[in-house]
Amino acid sequence: MASSLIDIVSVENTSFIVIGFFTPDYHPLAATLSQNLAQFEVSHHLYAREKAQGAWGHQTLQKPSVLIKARQDYPNHMLLLMDVDCRVRGDISAITQCAGDLAVPFGRKPMKNGTALKPGTRVLLVKPTAGADRALALWDEKCRLNIQPVENDEIRLQMAIEEGAGQFSLSTLPRMFQGYETRKARPDDVIIHDSARDEAHLFGRFRKDLKQGFRTARNLASRILTGKDYRH
Secondary structure, X not given: OOHHHOOEEEOOOOOEEEEEEEOHHHHHHHHHHHHHHHHOOOOEEEEEOOOOOOOHHHHHOOHHHHHHHHHHHOOOOEEEEEOOOEEEOOOOHHHHHOXXXXXXXXXXXXXXXXXXXXXXXXXXXXXXXXHHHHHHHHXXXXXXXXXXXXXXXXXXXXXXXXXXXXXXXXXXXXXXXXXEEHHHOOOOOOEEXXXXXXXXXXXXXXXXXXXXXXXXXXXXHHHHHHOOOOOO
């Protein structure tokens, strides 16, 4: 069997287990993440999955089913879902102190008339609780719906949070664990992210930097002309 279809597992002396998944084309990233976690003696199980039919968004819909499998494999452990293009650069054990059945990153998304609070799944903590199992089951149910456009698993998590009100509890991951992009990370951020999806394309990083520069210039011009930041 090809190595890209075999789970990557390392058992260390941690009270939590980092969970991730990879399709064959992401195996090199998963192997790199495994080496990175091993440096900090973090237990991890990265599940090998076949590539789903469709685009990038379809692949992300596998996240809750991977976590459901991990809950069966490690029923008494906290699980820390992490994208395979994340990296650890310090002690992350304090993440287990977060409250809630699930702890997720929440970020503000600019909207026309203000901002919206948006949950992320780049890094996500799952407690060994009945509430967490209810959340994962509902999230997985939403990820299996044939909805167009597909968007990604984060949109489906929003749907699960809305429908599952009162069935499970949520908390917000502290910034240092949220997996900020490398170029935006602060020195004390211990989990960072380098977007493999964008960098798989030629000049991906250049395009992102150019876009960020354009947004900065646009906001500056708007403040000069109107006294306010630009809004879509």
